[in-house]
Amino acid sequence: MRTRLLRSAAAIAVAAAGTLTWAPTASAEPSEPIPPASTAPTETPAPDAGGVEITTTDAAGDALPGATFLLLDYSGQKAGSGQSDANGKVTFPDLAPGIYRLKQTATGSPLHEVVADQDVIVTPGATTRLTITDPFKAAKVLLQAKDDKTGKLLPGATVNIGTGTSTLLTLTTGAKGTVTGDLPVSSRSTKLWIKEIKAPAGYDLYKSTKTFTADPGAPATVTVTNAKTAADHEPDPSDKPMHKPTPSPSSPGKPSSGTGRATPSAAASPTPDTDSTPEAVTPAADSTPKAQTGSLAHTGADATPWLIGGAAMLVTAGAGALAAAKRRHKDEADDDGSPES
DSSP states (O other), rough: OOOHHHHHHHHHHHHHHOOOOOOOOGGGOOSOOOOGGOOOOOOOOOOOEEEEEEEEEETOOOOOTTOOEEEOOEEEEEEEEEEEOSSSEEEEEOOOOOEEEEEEEOOTTTTTTTOOOEEEEEEEEEEEEEEEOOOOOEEEEEEEEEETTTBOOOSSOEEEEEEEEEEEEEEOOOSSSEEEEEEEESSSSEEEEEEEOOOTTTTOOOEEEEEEOOOTOOOOEEEEEOOOOOSSOOOGGGOSSSSSOOHHHHHHTTTSSSOOBBBGGGGGGGOOOOTTHHHHHHHHHHSSOOHHHHHOOOOOOOHHHHHHHHHHHHHHHHHHHHHHHHHHHHHHHHHHOOOOO
16 A cells, blocks of 8 residues: 555646656565564563362261361462362462462361461463362360279279270379360260270279270260278188197196286196105096097197196196195104004
């Protein structure tokens, strides 16, 4: 079009001057050539955007719908928010590459706890996939230790609580005989065991292992009972001595000392006086009734030496009295001058 304008202008100039002048069309070039469309400059393309996809489950592997997340950029500004669907998934698309902060604000379940904040890296043209596992809420355990007879609460009982071969919690009852603790659980209903490892003072260890069931976020009460330690154990009859010394009656013919003490036992029985004549000893042995010897009650010591000794002492005393009477009679006869009878 510009070329046409130049040609028209040239024709008008010639007509006005009255002189025909030929102007070649080749000289009529545009002052600013238009580059071809293929060589036209274009804008610098923006970097490719990325995204984040989150899958939310619990410790048992079940999907958790309704979990809410917030995504913040490097400056702390909100870059997106969302809630997991029925499959536990939530997506944040069209994010500029960089580092973001992911915060879980709700789990969508009364049995679970939110996870801690974490960083997420978004790369150009890619989707970053994360799996978030929400833990179950801990069970609230109340431990009691009691006297097995009176039900009195006992301080100082220590127990281990666990599942399988793992110990999850150790508790010791306080001054009131109770203690509480948070027990981690890994399912909606967890079977646990409890074993006492230290008994209260003055009590025997509860050696049995008890079991109970705990649910996430729910209270559970567990009780162990202890029996008192016996102060004095009953002696074994086999430990009793075969011959137990017992007090014996006072010897006949001897006055009581009046002290009330028991006379020596058979192990310390006295022997007859050495000045006793054989005639005195023989009747003593013969005077012991055989029926008595065989019918005495067994007291742990043989009473026969006592009987023999007592009889010998009686005979000796009688013989002495007889001799004294003869001597006195002789003295009286001498004084009277009468012949001895």
